[in-house]
Amino acid sequence: MTLSPAPDDTLAQLKAGKLQGAKHLKLSNQLTQFPPQIFELADSLEILDLSGNALTDLPSDLHRLKKLRILFCSNNQFTHLPEVLGQCESLSMIGFKANQIKHIPEQAIPTRTLRWFIVTDNALAAVPNALGECSKLQKLMLAGNQLSSLPASMANCHALELLRISANQFESLPDFLFDLPKLTWLAYAGNPFCNAIEQALISQLHIHPIDWQSLTLQHVLGEGASGVTYQALMQQENAQQLVAVKLFKSGLTSDGLPRCEMHANILVDEHPNLVGVKGVIHNHPQGVAGLVMPLLDADLKVLASPPSYQSCSRDVYAEDCRLTPQQAQLILQGVTQAAEHLHAHGLMHGDLYAHNILWGAEKVVLSDLGGASFLPLDKPQLTQKILKLEARALAILAEELAAVVSSSGDKTVQG
Numbered sequence: 001m002t003l004s005p006a007p008d009d010t011l012a013q014l015k016a017g018k019l020q021g022a023k024h025l026k027l028s029n030q031l032t033q034f035p036p037q038i039f040e041l042a043d044s045l046e047i048l049d050l051s052g053n054a055l056t057d058l059p060s061d062l063h064r065l066k067k068l069r070i071l072f073c074s075n076n077q078f079t080h081l082p083e084v085l086g087q088c089e090s091l092s093m094i095g096f097k098a099n100q101i102k103h104i105p106e107q108a109i110p111t112r113t114l115r116w117f118i119v120t121d122n123a124l125a126a127v128p129n130a131l132g133e134c135s136k137l138q139k140l141m142l143a144g145n146q147l148s149s150l151p152a153s154m155a156n157c158h159a160l161e162l163l164r165i166s167a168n169q170f171e172s173l174p175d176f177l178f179d180l181p182k183l184t185w186l187a188y189a190g191n192p193f194c195n196a197i198e199q200a201l202i203s204q205l206h207i208h209p210i211d212w213q214s215l216t217l218q219h220v221l222g223e224g225a226s227g228v229t230y231q232a233l234m235q236q237e238n239a240q241q242l243v244a245v246k247l248f249k250s251g252l253t254s255d256g257l258p259r260c261e262m263h264a265n266i267l268v269d270e271h272p273n274l275v276g277v278k279g280v281i282h283n284h285p286q287g288v289a290g291l292v293m294p295l296l297d298a299d300l301k302v303l304a305s306p307p308s309y310q311s312c313s314r315d316v317y318a319e320d321c322r323l324t325p326q327q328a329q330l331i332l333q334g335v336t337q338a339a340e341h342l343h344a345h346g347l348m349h350g351d352l353y354a355h356n357i358l359w360g361a362e363k364v365v366l367s368d369l370g371g372a373s374f375l376p377l378d379k380p381q382l383t384q385k386i387l388k389l390e391a392r393a394l395a396i397l398a399e400e401l402a403a404v405v406s407s408s409g410d411k412t413v414q415g
Contacts, residue, residue: 028052063087081108129153138313144252161313166256178385184392187350187371189260197374208279226253247290255370264372273338304354315354328401334364352393
């Protein structure tokens with residue numbers, strides 16, 4: 001049973017004892033204290049979302065919620081991760097994005113059960129050694145902190161598949177990352193060691209400015225972690241054309257810095273299997289950063305949905321998704337060519353997933369460069385290690401495509 005009334009009603013219903021049996025509870029009411037009535041749901045509650053409040057701590061007996069699997073406390077006022085989390089016997093996903101967290105106690109990590117850990121946009125200078133004991137950890141999101149290293153114990157994170165360390169203070173990539181057997185999706189742009197690489201690549205390019213006044217926004221095409229994309233009409237001299245306009249939400253995204261995403265788009269220029277870019281927005285009245293891109297064919301459809309809470313690191317394909325071998329081959333070849341173009345221009349995509357792939361009868365587009373990272377081309381051995389991760393992502397995509405090829409056809413998909 002999932003209950004999701006209007007936010008103001010939810011707290012009132014909770015206090016009135018009307019949410020018995022609820023598995024999923026979301027409260028966003030500028031709370032400064034944890035409502036004790038939540039404990040009345042201990043026999044059923046699995047997902048608790050307390051994001052968007054003013055909390056600074058959690059009760060020391062939170063572990064009474066024995067079925068709690070997923071906890072979100074983003075956009076609150078925590079300065080530390082509560083130690084009690086380490087005592088929660090079923091907790092597999094923890095999200096404390098956009099707080100003011102400076103310290104994570106070793107005891108706060110539920111090492112036996114943790115699969116997905118999000119502490120993006122905080123003030124961490126270190127993360128605990130206990131992460132290395134998390135044998136089930138698959139996704140670790142640390143972008144937008146003050147980290148300059150990761151604990152050596154993390155060499156034991158053999159299940160880790162996705163790592164975001166963008167917009168931190170790393171002077172180099174930790175060597176052990178490339179020995180992790182399942183690491184596939186890595187984002188590291190916006191760190192000191194690659195800022196110089198980024199600037200060197202971008203300094204050689206012309207960045208075309210597009211005045212905000214020449215754009216008329218029409219309707220929303222899509223929204224992601226980093227921003228909102230609109231269809232818009234662009235006036236240039238005596239001509240008008242339809243374009244896509246992406247406006248970034250803030251100075252930091254779940255993947256890293258908008259600056260890095262904008263530079264990545266400019267760097268790769270045009271390719272038939274990439275979205276492309278027309279220019280960068282200038283003179284926005286609120287100073288919002290944005291990109292102007294070609295408008296893609298409305299018939300293109302997204303290949304799959306992003307990972308669910310259950311799938312964690314794997315995209316979710318519709319149950320009725322069926323491809324012919326030829327369609328699967330078209331998709332894989334298009335994405336491979338897009339990735340090769342990125343690599344040749346000094347970039348790794350870093351988020352090569354089916355949910356970032358648009359496709360139609362004759363066209364395939366790899367989108368979203370939010371997780372793209374600049375390759376250390378002056379260090380060819382390191383570059384090759386990084387690109388092996390992208391090869392792993394392509395191999396996973398090939399496996400997924402093969403799994404949705406119509407049973408009547410040949411399931412062989414050549415990478």
